[in-house]
Amino acid sequence: xxxxxxxxxxxxxxxxxxxxxxxxxxxxxxxxxxxxxxxxxxxxxxxxxxxxxxxxxxxxxxxxxxxxxxxxxxxxxxxxxxxxxxxxxxxxxxxxxxxxxxxxxxxxxxxxxxxxxxxxxxxxxxxxxxxxxxxxxxxxxxxxxxxxxxxxxxxxxxxxxxxxxxxxxxxxxxxxxxxxxxxxxxxxxxxxxxxxxxxxxxxxxxxxxxxxxxxxxxxxxxxxxxxxxxxxxxxxxxxxx
Numbered sequence: 140x141x142x143x144x145x146x147x148x149x150x151x152x153x154x155x156x157x158x159x160x161x162x163x164x165x166x167x168x169x170x171x172x173x174x175x176x177x178x179x180x181x182x183x184x185x186x187x188x189x190x191x192x193x194x195x196x197x198x199x200x201x202x203x204x205x206x207x208x209x210x211x212x213x214x215x216x217x218x219x220x221x222x223x224x225x226x227x228x229x230x231x232x233x234x235x236x237x238x239x240x241x242x243x244x245x246x247x248x249x250x251x252x253x254x255x256x257x258x259x260x261x262x263x264x265x266x267x268x269x270x271x272x273x274x275x276x277x278x279x280x281x282x283x284x285x286x287x288x289x290x291x292x293x294x295x296x297x298x299x300x301x302x303x304x305x306x307x308x309x310x311x312x313x314x315x316x317x318x319x320x321x322x323x324x325x326x327x328x329x330x331x332x333x334x335x336x337x338x339x340x341x342x343x344x345x346x347x348x349x350x351x352x353x354x355x356x357x358x359x360x361x362x363x364x365x366x367x368x369x370x371x372x373x374x375x376x377x378x379x380x
Contacts, residue, residue: 145285150207152299153220156306157203158190160255161224164310165193167251168227168244175240177233185227198223220306221313221354226320238329245325252311259303260369266297267377273297274377281370304369312361318350319343 166188169180184192194200203222227248234240267277273293279286280297315323319342331339342349 149283149298149302152302153207153306154203156299156303157207157220157222157310158194158199159188160252160303160307160310161199161222162188162190162193163251163255164248164314165224165227167247168229171247172227172229172240172244175234175244177230177240177244179228179230179233183228193224195223195225221309221358242326242329245322245329248322249311249314252307252314255307256304256311259300259307260373262300263297263304263373264376266293266300267373269293277373277377281373305366308362308365309358312358312365313350313354316350316354316357318353319346321346321350 166186169185172179173181173186180186190199199222203220206220229241229244231237231241234244263277263280266273269276272291275286276291276293276297279294280301283301285294285298314321315326317323317327319325319328319340324342324346328336328339
């Protein structure tokens with residue numbers, strides 16, 4: 140498989156991982172709301188990992204596709220892979236403790252992406268235990284390489300795990316941006332003094348543009364050190380394994 144073919148395969152992996160991760164994120168919102176007393180999302184069929192229930196045409200398909208496949212066809216689009224799904228409907232008046240339960244429901248989405256990161260790291264560690272072949276697969280994946288002569292199922296699995304880490308870290312930090320309508324913006328709104336809420340709500344009119352302009356900078360602040368921590372931990376594990 141030549142280099143462009145590998146790039147296409149990796150791009151497809153990223154796109155599928157993003158669809159799954161966004162579905163987990165929104166399902167986590169819906170499931171938490173249901174557990175806390177609000178059945179709105181459940182009644183709309185949103186407590187599911189089926190991506191069809193969560194897809195937003197622009198945020199789930201068009202925008203991520205441009206970021207992933209754009210560079211492959213010569214478009215100057217790229218950067219961190221992020222996207223969004225249809226917002227999960229929540230009626231806070233159905234909660235027993237409105238502010239607390241609203242905060243928990245909002246946090247459930249980013250925390251689900253963090254859980255996927257942890258599971259992917261554990262999968263990389265498990266792959267590394269498959270002798271020298273496993274360690275080589277993990278090192279290759281962490282360097283975004285595929286060793287064509289020794290291509291194997293372990294290499295493919297390691298690459299998927301590493302891409303899942305990258306995608307879900309980007310989604311985690313992206314959604315925690317303190318800008319409406321992202322989860323971070325909703326969390327910040329819940330803790331602002333009453334008099335500041337109205338002023339903060341004015342940001343919602345410009346939220347999409349603020350996210351586009353500031354998103355890459357915001358994600359990079361947290362993603363780079365997070366990657367270094369994970370890579371250092373994996374390097375230590377590989378040395379000890």
